Amino acid sequence: MVLAAGSAPGGTTVRATRRFDEWRDAIRHDFVALDMAPDRGIGAFSGSVRSATVAHLQVSEVRSVTQVCRRTPSLAGADSHEFLQIGMVSRGTGVLEQDGRRTLLSQGDFAVYETGRPFAWNLGGAWELDVFTWPRAAVGLSTAESAAVTAVRFAGRQGFSGIVGGMLRGLLTAPPRLSPAGAVRVADEVGELVATLAIEQSDPWAVADAPQLALLHRIHDHIDAHLADPELGPVSIARAHFVSTRQLHRLFAGTGETVTRRIRRLRLERCRRELSDRRRATDSVTDISRRWGFPDLPGFSRAFRSTYGLSPTDYRARSGS
Structure with missing residues (x-):
């Protein structure tokens, strides 16, 4: 292609x-x-x-x-x-x-x-x-x-x-x-x-009742606000919203995306944007990955390449930042 x-x-x-x-x-x-x-x-x-x-x-x-x-x-x-x-x-x-x-x-x-x-x-x-x-x-x-x-x-x-x-x-x-x-x-x-x-x-969770839908939206907002926290995960999210992890996973089952997968996807997207941002040109790949909840650079690099087809360094070079 x-x-x-x-x-x-x-x-x-x-x-x-x-x-x-x-x-x-x-x-x-x-x-x-x-x-x-x-x-x-x-x-x-x-x-x-x-x-x-x-x-x-x-x-x-x-x-x-x-x-x-x-x-x-x-x-x-x-x-x-x-x-x-x-x-x-x-x-x-x-x-x-x-x-x-x-x-x-x-x-x-x-x-x-x-x-x-x-x-x-x-x-x-x-x-x-x-x-x-x-x-x-x-x-x-x-x-x-x-x-x-x-x-x-x-x-x-x-x-x-x-x-x-x-x-x-x-x-x-x-x-x-x-x-x-x-x-x-x-x-x-x-x-x-x-x-x-x-x-x-189209509202993909139209089948959910109103309280569940409202809870799901609150959890999405919580994830967006805490992406930088490396401790963000199903346990901390469930605790913050007074539900069990089983209830949390059941709530996400209807979205086609697990809690962990959503966190990973959003973190990678934040990193990708900063890697292409000239204003972040002096920030190292390590700094950017840690800022968005990836404490392990090799693990971040593998996840980034798997998702976008390039290493973080190569992506930054092609983006001209």
Whole structure:
């Protein structure tokens, strides 16, 4: 894939072909492996992909003719890298399926999907799909929050989704010329807007009763406020909220994310942001990791590489800070 976590802003790459086998390879190169089938009745085939990067956000314009593209369970399971993507229809129509939902998108509409789970696109006519790709770990959505909003239609020209859609279109039309650190901030902030839109659209814990939901929100706030404390964990959180650890784990079971996994994800994200921040350029990797609750540098480095695909030092170098 063109996108690499922590990559510096890159120039535009263009791939165009009239052969379907080359088209399948181009899609695999710029995105992920898909099981693809063209419409045999369309005659001549053509397809093109134009991609650029804004730090760890890849923006792409994809054009082709009627076809079906599937991310099968075997393809998703065989890939060690996971991405969160937005597909925005600029021409033609698209039907996206994921997580038991199916939505029809027409011009200006967009939807969220994930490459770590099966999905399918059925694209009709002479279509154009604008695709925005983040490493999954870089977007602050829990598994439950994501699964509640994939394959849901967002109107790209009205309301809050229109604001997000306009920003996405602007990034594709004219990727900004930014410093490496500035590009990281833009990619993060746009990702946060997408996460906010997703959370506002659908409440993944709607099945919980009001007291449990309120407790879960208080615990989330507590975790955010105490990430720097290396002693933060299920025992201390349960004690602070007068519940047992068993009750705490049961409460998180419905979110698709364990307590420990949420703490680790948020700590890594805080570290990643500081590593790309010029204002923290004089802080060592050790200082940053300890500030966010990682007392063991080798353990932090392993966790960071596993999540973002680069060591903390290499990520900082690519971010230009």
